[in-house]
Amino acid sequence: GQQLNQSPQSMFIQEGEDVSMNCTSSSIFNTWLWYKQDPGEGPVLLIALYKAGELTSNGRLTAQFGITRKDSFLNISASIPSDVGIYFCAGRLTDSNYQLIWGAGTKLIIKP
Amino acid sequence: ETGVTQSPTHLIKTRGQQVTLRCSSQSGHNTVSWYQQALGQGPQFIFQYYREEENGRGNFPPRFSGLQFPNYSSELNVNALELDDSALYLCASSLGGRQETQYFGPGTRLLVL
Numbered sequence: 001g002q003q004l005n006q007s008p009q010s011m012f013i014q015e016g017e018d019v020s021m022n023c024t025s026s027s028i029f030n031t032w033l034w035y036k037q038d039p040g041e042g043p044v045l046l047i048a049l050y051k052a053g054e055l056t057s058n059g060r061l062t063a064q065f066g067i068t069r070k071d072s073f074l075n076i077s078a079s080i081p082s083d084v085g086i087y088f089c090a091g092r093l094t095d096s097n098y099q100l101i102w103g104a105g106t107k108l109i110i111k112p
Numbered sequence: 113e114t115g116v117t118q119s120p121t122h123l124i125k126t127r128g129q130q131v132t133l134r135c136s137s138q139s140g141h142n143t144v145s146w147y148q149q150a151l152g153q154g155p156q157f158i159f160q161y162y163r164e165e166e167n168g169r170g171n172f173p174p175r176f177s178g179l180q181f182p183n184y185s186s187e188l189n190v191n192a193l194e195l196d197d198s199a200l201y202l203c204a205s206s207l208g209g210r211q212e213t214q215y216f217g218p219g220t221r222l223l224v225l
Contacts, residue, residue, distance in 0.1 A: 004154075031212065042216025098210065099157050100212075
């Protein structure tokens, strides 16, 4: 089936550092979404992207829809302890009416 | 406004048994989607219900079935449980079928022994 390759799998960072993660696919997507999941909870939508090249911010978070439509990037600036969690990308294929394909997640851990 | 709730929170079953998981959608939402999330993986779409009808299905066998009720709450039923069915089962509700507008519940953790 379709797959999204999300990297890195996990990140250990210092508080205050910037964070970058990305998702790539061999297929073209028409929508990219970024979610965060905390322990014991369901994913929460952070940013939605709908056009190739689109750059969207949500506070300290910035995400981009890749020009090739096969990738997307999420950046977090000046990380804080509450940024800890698992970040997922999800995409909708151009020939899909609604179903999302999800990445395996990037686990963000802040070093004490 | 109440959020999405799921019950039970945890469940242990044995191989071959049947299980029913429940989801109450957020107030005003008419669409419920169900996902399976294995440990260390992203959610996998099982199916979606819109106004009591199945509105789409992922790559899951027929032993995964569902219902949506007039109040838009939903059930996920899994028959003939297999060990690989152990996972977190998430439901998400939305108004209409666009999944980017959906809100997730906290999930039901199912362990099959």
